[in-house]
Amino acid sequence: MEKKILFPRIGGFVHGGDYNPDQWLDRPDILEEDVCLMKKAGVNSVTLGVFSWAACEPVEGEFHFEWMEQIIDNLYQNGIYTILSTPSGARPAWLDERYPEAMRVDERGVRNHHGVRHNHCMTSPEYRAKVAVIDRKLAERLGSHPGVVMYHISNEFGGECYCPHCAQKFREYLAEKFDHDIEKLNKAWWTSFWSHHYNSFEQIEPPFANGETSVMGLNLEWKRFTTWSTDDFMQFEINTLHSVTPDVPVTANFMQMFGGLDYRKLAPHLDVVSWDNYPTFHNDQETLAETFAETAFHHAMMRSLKRDVPFMMMESAPGLVNWHRVNKLKRPGVHRLACLQAVAAGSDSVQYFQWRKGRGSYEQFHGAVVDHSGGEDTRVFREVAEVGEILKKIAPAAGTVVKSRAALLFDWDNRWAIWDVKALGQKTKNYEKVCVDIWKEFLKLGIDMDVVGSDEDLSRYDVVAAPMLYMVTPRAAANLKAFVERGGQLLATYFTGYVDEDQLCFLGGFPGEGLKSLFGVVSEEIDSLYPSDRNGIVLKDGSRWEVRDYAEILKVVDAEVLGTYTEDFYAGGAALTCRRLGEGASRGAAYYMAARTESSAMVPLFEKMLTDAGIAVRRMPEGVEYHVRTGEEGVYEFYLNCSGETVRVEDVRGLDLVTGNTVNGSLVLDGYGVAVVRA
Ligand code: GLA
Ligand code: ZN
Numbered sequence: 001m002e003k004k005i006l007f008p009r010i011g012g013f014v015h016g017g018d019y020n021p022d023q024w025l026d027r028p029d030i031l032e033e034d035v036c037l038m039k040k041a042g043v044n045s046v047t048l049g050v051f052s053w054a055a056c057e058p059v060e061g062e063f064h065f066e067w068m069e070q071i072i073d074n075l076y077q078n079g080i081y082t083i084l085s086t087p088s089g090a091r092p093a094w095l096d097e098r099y100p101e102a103m104r105v106d107e108r109g110v111r112n113h114h115g116v117r118h119n120h121c122m123t124s125p126e127y128r129a130k131v132a133v134i135d136r137k138l139a140e141r142l143g144s145h146p147g148v149v150m151y152h153i154s155n156e157f158g159g160e161c162y163c164p165h166c167a168q169k170f171r172e173y174l175a176e177k178f179d180h181d182i183e184k185l186n187k188a189w190w191t192s193f194w195s196h197h198y199n200s201f202e203q204i205e206p207p208f209a210n211g212e213t214s215v216m217g218l219n220l221e222w223k224r225f226t227t228w229s230t231d232d233f234m235q236f237e238i239n240t241l242h243s244v245t246p247d248v249p250v251t252a253n254f255m256q257m258f259g260g261l262d263y264r265k266l267a268p269h270l271d272v273v274s275w276d277n278y279p280t281f282h283n284d285q286e287t288l289a290e291t292f293a294e295t296a297f298h299h300a301m302m303r304s305l306k307r308d309v310p311f312m313m314m315e316s317a318p319g320l321v322n323w324h325r326v327n328k329l330k331r332p333g334v335h336r337l338a339c340l341q342a343v344a345a346g347s348d349s350v351q352y353f354q355w356r357k358g359r360g361s362y363e364q365f366h367g368a369v370v371d372h373s374g375g376e377d378t379r380v381f382r383e384v385a386e387v388g389e390i391l392k393k394i395a396p397a398a399g400t401v402v403k404s405r406a407a408l409l410f411d412w413d414n415r416w417a418i419w420d421v422k423a424l425g426q427k428t429k430n431y432e433k434v435c436v437d438i439w440k441e442f443l444k445l446g447i448d449m450d451v452v453g454s455d456e457d458l459s460r461y462d463v464v465a466a467p468m469l470y471m472v473t474p475r476a477a478a479n480l481k482a483f484v485e486r487g488g489q490l491l492a493t494y495f496t497g498y499v500d501e502d503q504l505c506f507l508g509g510f511p512g513e514g515l516k517s518l519f520g521v522v523s524e525e526i527d528s529l530y531p532s533d534r535n536g537i538v539l540k541d542g543s544r545w546e547v548r549d550y551a552e553i554l555k556v557v558d559a560e561v562l563g564t565y566t567e568d569f570y571a572g573g574a575a576l577t578c579r580r581l582g583e584g585a586s587r588g589a590a591y592y593m594a595a596r597t598e599s600s601a602m603v604p605l606f607e608k609m610l611t612d613a614g615i616a617v618r619r620m621p622e623g624v625e626y627h628v629r630t631g632e633e634g635v636y637e638f639y640l641n642c643s644g645e646t647v648r649v650e651d652v653r654g655l656d657l658v659t660g661n662t663v664n665g666s667l668v669l670d671g672y673g674v675a676v677v678r679a
Contacts, residue, residue: 006249006272006310006348007149010081012395013343016045016386017352017369018075018315021071022055024356031071033374034077034356040376041369042388045081046355047314048072049138050155051117053087060094065141070363076147083251084148086138086237089155090117090129095130098433102127105163107209121161122233135240136481145246147570152314153237153252156201156276159262160226162206170225175201177221188502190216197297206427216420216503221628223416226374227262253314254305256298257432259419262412263470264453274352275302277317278344282328289642290625292341293440299345301410301451303402305369307460309402310348313339318352319367319380333672335383336390336547337640340674343394344627345448346402346637350387394676400631405615406463407450408439414454417503423425424495425528428549434467434493438600441606446618446626458483462613465491472506477513481591484518487586489609492519493593494526494552519592520559520579523552529571530653536566537595543604545597551575552594559592576605587612621647624669637677643673654679 007014016038024030038046047161049056049068057063070081096114096119098101103112104119112119120127142148178184182198191197196215198204207213207222238250240270249271254263256277257439267273279295282288302311318335320327330338337348354363356370369384376385418431433450442449442465450461454469454476464483469476469492477497497511503670506512509522516522528550529535540562551565554574563576575595581588591605610617629636637654641647652667654677667675 003214006312006398007081009149010044012398014312014349014351015041015391016047016080016083016349016355017042017047017318018050018354019046019048020051020356020358021048021355022052023065023358024065025055030356030374032629033427034079034370035074037370037376037381038075038080038355039078039080041381041385042392043080043085043351043355045149045468046075047083048153049087050085050152050640051087051090052085052133053090054092056087056138057092060098063137065137069142069145071611072142072145072147075104076145076678079183080147081149082145082147083150083152084142084337085152085243086131086135086137086154088135088153088237090552091120091127099124099126099130101163101165102130104159104161104165107160107599109162109208110209111163114664118159120552121163121166122229123161123166124163125165128233128236131237131518132240135237136244139244141242143241143248148248149271151241151248151250152274152396152662153234153236153250155232156164156253156255156257157230157266160222161206166229169229170206170222171201171204173225173228174204174221175371185217188504189214189215190504203270215418219420220416222624224413227265227412229267230261234266236271238493241295251312251314254302257301261589263305264412269609270306272309272312273302273305274312274314274349276319276340277313278315278324279338280324281330281334281338283326287623288334288644289625290440290594292337292625292640292642293443294436294441295338295341295347296448296627297436297439297451299342299347300402300449303346304407304450304452307450308401309447310399312349312390313342313347313350314349315353316342316351317367318369318384320365322363329671331644332379332383335380336387337598337672338672339387340390340638340676341625341634341640342390343397344625344629344640348398350391352384390548390658394636396633396678397629397636397657397676400629400633402627402635403447403523404450405461405613405631406442406447406460406610407452407461407465408442409454409464409469410435410451411454411469411471413501417471417499418468421503424526425549427491428528430533431468434596434599436466438465438602441603443625444620445603445606445610447610447615447619447626455479458488461488462610462615463489466496467491467493469496470495470498471501471503472499472511472513472515474513474520477515481514481518484588487582487588487613489589489591489613490550491591491593491605491609494523494550494595496523496592516557518579519577519590521555521574521577521592521594522555522557523594524555525553527553527568535568535595537563537597538566541565545601547575547595547597550595551596554592554594561588567594602678621649623647624649635677635679639667639669639675639677641671641673646670652677
């Protein structure tokens with residue numbers, strides 16, 4: 001497979017979405033209209049079969065792929081490719097009736113009834129056996145069809161199962177992890193507390209809601225196990241398909257900020273990372289530009305799961321969704337902007353859920369390219385068709401990638417540990433928000449940071465922000481030290497380096513794992529503030545930052561104090577410090593920000609870090625996003641006006657592929673306007 005361009009056969013961007021013709025098999029007129037409309041909308045791919053188990057195997061052992069083959073054939077003849085999905089995301093009634101152990105057991109030990117979707121037990125031998133059969137048949141019958149360009153595995157993996165079989169797998173997983181030595185586990189989980197000592201692995205249960213929830217190590221390993229188990233299931237599906245058709249690339253669709261799975265463990269087993277993007281546009285809590293900036297963060301996170309190849313936006317709503325608190329329409333022009341944002345952030349696809357609105361049941365009012373009214377004469381259809389046109393115009397940019405020299409560290413293990421820790425303020429931990437907010441401020445400076453794990457290779461970065469890195473592994477600590485030693489600009493914050501990977505506190509002062517010497521500070525106490533409490537920081541240049549939520553009291557051992565607290569019994573104490581390493585161009589810096597402040601206040605610090613690292617800051621007008629994709633094919637600058645007002649961006653030079661105009665200096669963008677400028 002040519003890895004750089006996702007679909008050599010398409011030779012540009014993928015435009016399409018989930019197609020569910022199995023809901024319309026009794027309406028050949030509609031199926032015919034579909035193909036005709038797809039061509040009008042510039043659609044070149046569909047994702048087929050996502051929930052088609054019942055249509056492909058209506059009763060056990062009786063297979064019907066003819067309808068699917070006909071659809072794939074017909075699409076292919078019309079220049080439309082198929083991303084073929086395994087149907088394991090939902091099960092037909094016969095399966096649960098015959099094999100009840102396929103159904104998931106909840107956190108109180110109660111088995112689910114048949115229904116909805118995504119409620120299967122990942123370890124159930126019965127379920128796996130049935131999935132193996134249908135996947136193999138699917139691959140044998142359709143995997144080598146010239147129209148099939150990729151496999152889509154299941155759908156939005158997620159959820160936990162507490163059944164006896166999963167519990168037994170969990171014990172086996174733990175026994176292997178702790179070298180079959182129960183005392184190793186007892187030590188790691190600090191079970192001498194509250195008489196929690198285990199005599200054998202057989203005594204361990206999952207953290208049932210009405211059972212053991214007070215052992216942090218157990219809770220964390222359960223989350224890790226759920227990722228392991230899901231990944232094991234996903235690999236089982238991939239291996240089944242690849243035993244028949246080894247050359248078809250695979251993807252699985254992820255969800256934004258999903259907390260249930262450590263996607264970094266799954267990504268290596270996929271050829272392409274894809275994800276489903278459903279922002280709450282025009283909500284009542286933030287500006288549209290802010291919603292866009294958050295979405296840009298989600299794109300960056302997905303992109304960074306595989307840094308050297310484009311990702312895919314597998315799903316997005318052409319109009320509206322049906323499951324937000326308020327299902328608001330996207331205002332005219334916002335669809336184009338959202339689609340182009342995905343591309344700007346490194347996606348080689350713009351795909352929708354779904355092609356045509358179904359008539360009944362749960363998703364009957366979810367937006368789709370084709371409405372219940374049918375035909376092409378709708379606002380939504382026209383906007384989708386416009387995107388199809390634009391994607392053709394910017395096709396040369398396909399295969400290029402975003403190359404960032406700055407990264408934000410974000411770990412799932414750390415996230416889970418912070419969720420669970422009994423400390424700080426119960427409602428103000430907000431790890432994710434802190435990460436997103438810092439990331440957004442960099443974006444306003446024109447920096448599209450990667451989002452990577454603390455134990456990943458940092459050698460390509462010169463600026464790293466590592467907020468609230470509560471859990472630090474030896475690998476992460478070594479990584480951070482090496483980063484600063486070779487001249488990197490590093491920012492850590494309060495609540496860094498408290499626990500190791502088992503959630504045992506470091507002894508001898510925080511931040512542990514050798515980070516005390518890197519930052520030259522010891523954090524002695526952390527003060528949690530009530531929501532209305534405030535403290536302040538006064539910086540050397542006289543500027544002041546407001547402190548909320550958290551303030552650590554530092555002992556400064558070997559660092560320059562850049563800011564001090566203004567209030568309370570620790571007034572005058574260090575709040576922002578910097579320890580510098582090396583000389584000249586390779587001068588690294590380890591900043592420690594001991595308190596929480598609005599990330600917008602820290603922008604001067606971010607600018608200094610970037611400038612010291614030799615990264616040019618490109619501050620955009622209010623509401624404008626700037627992203628760059630590069631590759632052998634050239635450099636493409638994306639300007640996205642996420643405001644409804646006309647804006648002017650200076651210093652833009654090149655050919656705008658969207659309008660075909662040459663820009664020489666200033667670029668004028670209408671409200672929600674986009675430009676893709678080839679330098
Ligand atoms: C998810 C699912 C789709 C569909 C959409 C609706 O992303 O993968 O099947 O239900 O949500 O927004
Ligand atoms: Zn189970």
